[in-house]
Amino acid sequence: MSTRIAFLKGHGTENDFVIVPDPENALDLSPAAVAALCDRRAGIGGDGVLHVVRSAAHPEAREMAAEAEWFMDYRNCDGSVAEMCGNGVRVFARYLQHAGHVAEGDLAIATRAGVRTVHLAKDGDVTVGMGRARLPEGEVTVTVGERSWPARNVNMGNPHAVAFVADLAHAGDLYTAPPVGPAAAYPDGVNVEFVVDRGPRHVAMRVHERGSGETRSCGTGACAVAVAAARRDGIDPAVTGTPATYTVDLPGGRLVITERPDGEIEMTGPAVIVAEGEIDADWLAHALG
Numbered sequence: 001m002s003t004r005i006a007f008l009k010g011h012g013t014e015n016d017f018v019i020v021p022d023p024e025n026a027l028d029l030s031p032a033a034v035a036a037l038c039d040r041r042a043g044i045g046g047d048g049v050l051h052v053v054r055s056a057a058h059p060e061a062r063e064m065a066a067e068a069e070w071f072m073d074y075r076n077c078d079g080s081v082a083e084m085c086g087n088g089v090r091v092f093a094r095y096l097q098h099a100g101h102v103a104e105g106d107l108a109i110a111t112r113a114g115v116r117t118v119h120l121a122k123d124g125d126v127t128v129g130m131g132r133a134r135l136p137e138g139e140v141t142v143t144v145g146e147r148s149w150p151a152r153n154v155n156m157g158n159p160h161a162v163a164f165v166a167d168l169a170h171a172g173d174l175y176t177a178p179p180v181g182p183a184a185a186y187p188d189g190v191n192v193e194f195v196v197d198r199g200p201r202h203v204a205m206r207v208h209e210r211g212s213g214e215t216r217s218c219g220t221g222a223c224a225v226a227v228a229a230a231r232r233d234g235i236d237p238a239v240t241g242t243p244a245t246y247t248v249d250l251p252g253g254r255l256v257i258t259e260r261p262d263g264e265i266e267m268t269g270p271a272v273i274v275a276e277g278e279i280d281a282d283w284l285a286h287a288l289g
Contacts, residue, residue, distance in 0.1 A: 006279075085219065
């Protein structure tokens with residue numbers, strides 16, 4: 001390992017990430033290393049790590065290399081691996097542009113949830129094709145303290161439980177994961193969204209992200225919320241033949257989610273590179289010691 005490791009810091013609607021460029025997949029980013037980097041007091045701080053690797057160099061992405069040159073090896077801040085991160089994809093794309101790997105326009109990014117299409121607009125916003133939502137059958141319940149709500153099970157490549165509530169304060173502090181039942185519905189854990197209405201096709205949400213706690217924003221969560229809100233409102237673009245667009249306000253900003261008649265979901269929002277520098281490898285070794 002070199003004595004210093006390049007990194008950048010970025011965020012998408014204040015969902016923030018440590019970006020580690022590693023085209024040839026030469027770094028051993030263990031769960032402990034990721035947790036150390038994401039520590040907000042003793043490390044750099046972030047909701048997760050965006051490990052930037054060429055698809056051909058990563059065993060989980062080689063089969064996608066013909067479609068997408070770059071693989072987003074995403075890790076939650078506790079070091080666990082995640083299938084997908086919507087805000088992370090936008091920041092990942094912004095990094096590729098920042099580094100000169102891509103220009104404005106369209107590109108493809110490999111993720112554990114499959115290849116995602118991205119459009120880098122001139123106005124600075126980034127649109128991500130998030131794939132189709134799956135709506136598993138079965139009733140789900142979310143509980144906080146003495147309150148419980150029915151929730152919609154939505155899978156965006158990662159699992160979500162979406163609960164519509166009267167007040168976002170009812171979600172509590174979200175330091176720990178809200179109980180969701182039945183446990184069999186989410187064998188690998190779940191992201192939990194609490195949602196209130198703000199107006200026609202306009203909602204606000206808070207989220208507890210699996211492996212990260214409450215975050216300022218969650219892209220896949222915003223998509224899950226938009227789909228759940230549409231179905232609650234009796235809207236299914238596959239039936240109407242008309243796209244459905246919802247504005248989703250999060251603590252860190254605003255995302256616009258569109259579900260097309262073919263089921264594809266597009267998410268549009270900002271992505272910002274804040275800083276870049278070097279990680280001291282001796283500090284990292286000490287942090288892991």
